[in-house]
Amino acid sequence: MKTILVTGGAGFVGSHACKALARAGYRPVTFDNLERGHEWAVKWGPLERGDLREEIDLQKAFETWRPWAVMHFAAYSYVGESIVDPMKYYLNNVGGTAKLLSACASFGCTNFVFSSSCATYGIPARLPLKEEDAQSPVSPYGHTKLVVERMLKEAEASHRIRHVALRYFNAAGADPDGEIGEVHEPETHLIPLVLFTAMGHLPSIKIFGDDYPTPDGTCIRDYVHVSDLADAHLGALQWLEAGNPSSSFNLGNGHGASVTEVIRASENAAGLPIKAEICPRRSGDPPILVSNSDKANELLGWKPKFPRLDQQIGHAWKWLKRQSA
Ligand code: UDP
Numbered sequence: 001m002k003t004i005l006v007t008g009g010a011g012f013v014g015s016h017a018c019k020a021l022a023r024a025g026y027r028p029v030t031f032d033n034l035e036r037g038h039e040w041a042v043k044w045g046p047l048e049r050g051d052l053r054e055e056i057d058l059q060k061a062f063e064t065w066r067p068w069a070v071m072h073f074a075a076y077s078y079v080g081e082s083i084v085d086p087m088k089y090y091l092n093n094v095g096g097t098a099k100l101l102s103a104c105a106s107f108g109c110t111n112f113v114f115s116s117s118c119a120t121y122g123i124p125a126r127l128p129l130k131e132e133d134a135q136s137p138v139s140p141y142g143h144t145k146l147v148v149e150r151m152l153k154e155a156e157a158s159h160r161i162r163h164v165a166l167r168y169f170n171a172a173g174a175d176p177d178g179e180i181g182e183v184h185e186p187e188t189h190l191i192p193l194v195l196f197t198a199m200g201h202l203p204s205i206k207i208f209g210d211d212y213p214t215p216d217g218t219c220i221r222d223y224v225h226v227s228d229l230a231d232a233h234l235g236a237l238q239w240l241e242a243g244n245p246s247s248s249f250n251l252g253n254g255h256g257a258s259v260t261e262v263i264r265a266s267e268n269a270a271g272l273p274i275k276a277e278i279c280p281r282r283s284g285d286p287p288i289l290v291s292n293s294d295k296a297n298e299l300l301g302w303k304p305k306f307p308r309l310d311q312q313i314g315h316a317w318k319w320l321k322r323q324s325a
Helices: 012-023 055-065 079-084 086-107 140-159 190-198 226-241 259-270 294-299 309-324
Strands: 003-007 027-032 047-049 069-072 111-117 162-168 170-172 205-208 223-225 247-251 276-279
Touching (some): 111 140, 111 226, 162 226, 223 309, 226 247, 226 294
Parallel strands (some): 162 247, 170 223
16 A cells, blocks of 8 residues: 655644545545645554644654655645735745655656646636646745746656646535545635625624626636545546656636625525625736636546536535534
């Protein structure tokens, strides 16, 4: 059985990837400092508590588990926070990944799947976005992800670390079996906040800008189910396992939903009206992000099982209801 070191395996996408890995016959070992991840989400393999920024923690994890590959999710991931405190993002997302890649080189672990982001593209010149489009991030968060993509190319040239960078659009939903789901502290993402409002935990949902150049004036995003993202990680691992070259893939469903459409779909899922208020734009938000994921469909055989917003919001709603029961 191959061991996969999953950094950030206690987080939202990482924990779903651990489930997919275990189901496919791999041993996922979670490496997580639990600063933003959750111990309860580590259900499909051991937890190695450690911090990417501490070489000694990485050395212990590699010595103990001798992983065949790394799946690297651990990162700070709030665009807004990255604007307020960019160095925090560079130190962890870039500095931590440099230490992780050094450990991979020292231990001869030459297969690497990286959680990149559509935030590496910035404001798109054309839509839907394709992998070869210009990457020009508009937030420190997006820059940290792009720097790591660059570091991976250099790590391949010098240490033969083959890699896949998965640029995902907006992760949404929850495990369809209800075993894990999204819990961010603090929560800043649209869908959970809309659903918190439906549950009465928030007085209203703030719509960040209704003057964008979109049909209803609110931002459009390509929401992609977290279990589909987990399947893509598995596909990327198997791509490397089959001896294929390093590559990058967009992961989205190819259709966007506006903030207003997310609120409407959430009202349908909850069966309740949801109060919204128009607020100023949030800095660092491109008006529209939609993925062309043909490359992942064709080369990784990636076929999303839950491409529709109502499916994604339905699973997220079921998860939240279960948490509060
Ligand atoms: N958004 C919003 N109100 C909120 C949170 C988010 O209007 O309370 C908008 C945000 O401006 C963006 C979209 O919802 O256009 C998705 O934001 P989210 O933070 O979920 O993901 P991001 O696109 O930043 O990765």
